[in-house]
Amino acid sequence: MEPKKSAKADLTNKSWLFFNIxxxxxxxxxxxxxxxxxxxxxxxxxxxxxxxxxxxxxxxPPTEQPPPPPPKIQQPQIxxxxxxxxxxxxxxxxxxxEVTEDTKVEEIVIAPVEEKEDVDQIFLVVEETATPxxxxxxFYKYVGDKMKYPAQARRMGVEGKVFVEFVINRDGSITDVKxxxxxxxxxxxxxxxxxxxxxxxxxxxxxGKPVRQRYVVPITFKLG
Numbered sequence: 500m501e502p503k504k505s506a507k508a509d510l511t512n513k514s515w516l517f518f519n520i521x522x523x524x525x526x527x528x529x530x531x532x533x534x535x536x537x538x539x540x541x542x543x544x545x546x547x548x549x550x551x552x553x554x555x556x557x558x559x560p561p562t563e564q565p566p567p568p569p570p571k572i573q574q575p576q577i578x579x580x581x582x583x584x585x586x587x588x589x590x591x592x593x594x595x596x597e598v599t600e601d602t603k604v605e606e607i608v609i610a611p612v613e614e615k616e617d618v619d620q621i622f623l624v625v626e627e628t629a630t631p632x633x634x635x636x637x638f639y640k641y642v643g644d645k646m647k648y649p650a651q652a653r654r655m656g657v658e659g660k661v662f663v664e665f666v667i668n669r670d671g672s673i674t675d676v677k678x679x680x681x682x683x684x685x686x687x688x689x690x691x692x693x694x695x696x697x698x699x700x701x702x703x704x705x706x707g708k709p710v711r712q713r714y715v716v717p718i719t720f721k722l723g
Contacts, residue, residue, distance in 0.1 A: 627704040649685030671699035690718040
C-alpha cells in the first residue's frame with residue numbers, strides 16, 4: 500500500500516518563501532553595514548579636519564611681551580655719628596690775689612708715705628739672713644754637748660738626720676720649733692728639745708730692720 504502525500508505536509512511547496520525571506524535579511528544586513536562604514540568615514544574626515552584646525556591654532560606665533568622694568572634700588576644713606584661729642588664750656592678763672600714780681604710762691608713738699616710693716620710677718624728669704632751667735636759651728640757644738648742619744652734609738656741602732664724647723668723672732672729668740680722630717684725612736688723629740696733650749700740668734704734683717712724669719716737645720720744622730 501503506497502503512502503499518500505498531503506499537499507499541506509509537503510515542505511517543497513514553501514521553499515521559495517524561505518529563499519525570499521533569507522534574501523531580504525541578507526539585503527538588510529548589507530545595507531546596515533554600508534551605512535555604518537559610511538558613518539565611520541564621515542567621523543574620520545571630521546576628526547582630520549579638527550586636527551588640521553588645532554595644528555593651525557598651535558602654529559600661531561606667541562606675542563612678544565616687553566621685559567618688566569628693573570626694581571628701583573634705594574641707595575643707603577650714610578649718617579655720620581660722632582664718636583665723641585665736644586663739650587665747649589667757657590671756664591672763667593678769677594684770681595683774688597694780684598701777682599707781681601715781688602710775689603713769693605711757696606713750694607709744696609709732698610712727704611713720702613711710709614708703708615706700715617707687719618711685725619708678725621715671717622720671711623723665708625731676707626736680705627740679711629739670721630745667724631747663730633758665734634756662727635754655725637758654735638751652734639752645732641752646743642747641740643752636740645746638750646743632745647742625749649735616746650736609749651730606744653741606741654738599742655735599735657737608729658741613725659740619721661732630723662730636720663728641725665723654727666722661727667727666729669726680731670729679738671733673736673727661737674720659737675715654733677718642730678720636726679718636719681724625722682727618723683723616730685725618740686730622736687725627733689730630742690732634736691726639738693735641744694733646739695728649743697738654744698741661745699738666741701742674730702735676727703734676720705729686711706731693709707736694715709730686724710724681721711722674723713723661718714729657718715730649718717738638720718740634726719745628725721750617729722752612734723759612736
